[in-house]
Amino acid sequence: MKKEYRIESDPYIFAHGELCEGEAGKTGGWRSYRPVIDHSRCTPSKNQKPSCFLCWLYCPEGVVSRTIPVVINYDYCKGCGICAEECPTRAIEMVDESAFRRQEDGRENQETLSAANTPR
Numbered sequence: 073m074k075k076e077y078r079i080e081s082d083p084y085i086f087a088h089g090e091l092c093e094g095e096a097g098k099t100g101g102w103r104s105y106r107p108v109i110d111h112s113r114c115t116p117s118k119n120q121k122p123s124c125f126l127c128w129l130y131c132p133e134g135v136v137s138r139t140i141p142v143v144i145n146y147d148y149c150k151g152c153g154i155c156a157e158e159c160p161t162r163a164i165e166m167v168d169e170s171a172f173r174r175q176e177d178g179r180e181n182q183e184t185l186s187a188a189n190t191p192r
């Protein structure tokens with residue numbers, strides 16, 4: 073189960089982006105590169121302790137969770153790559169988004185085909 077860590081009482085956090093849906097709606101579609109976390113290199117996952125979370129701190133969109141494991145909300149992540157730059161263990165890789173889009177399109181086409189071939 074995912075465990076969330078609250079920061080209200082942290083005196084060292086002065087500014088932090090919060091996720092909010094603006095006029096543009098879900099902005100994940102703007103992304104050219106997707107940040108992918110290798111949890112075997114991510115400190116909180118490795119140690120099973122709430123630590124690091126620099127990706128959460130620096131994400132300007134507030135789309136990274138402060139949880140174990142760390143989760144990125146791809147509906148809103150714009151793919152700026154700041155999290156990957158800031159990660160001290162190089163656990164985040166920026167991967168070409170088109171590979172994921174092709175996968176998703178393939179899945180959708182498969183589902184459409186299956187639905188069309190299902191006898192009524």
Ligand code: SF4
Pocket residue numbers: 109113114115116123124125126127128142158159160161162163164
């Ligand atoms: S900055 Fe890197 S090591 Fe730290 S929590 Fe994020 S992904 Fe994990």
Ligand code: SF4
Pocket residue numbers: 107130131132133134135136144148149150151152153154155156
């Ligand atoms: S790529 Fe940018 S917007 Fe996406 S999670 Fe990383 S820092 Fe946030």
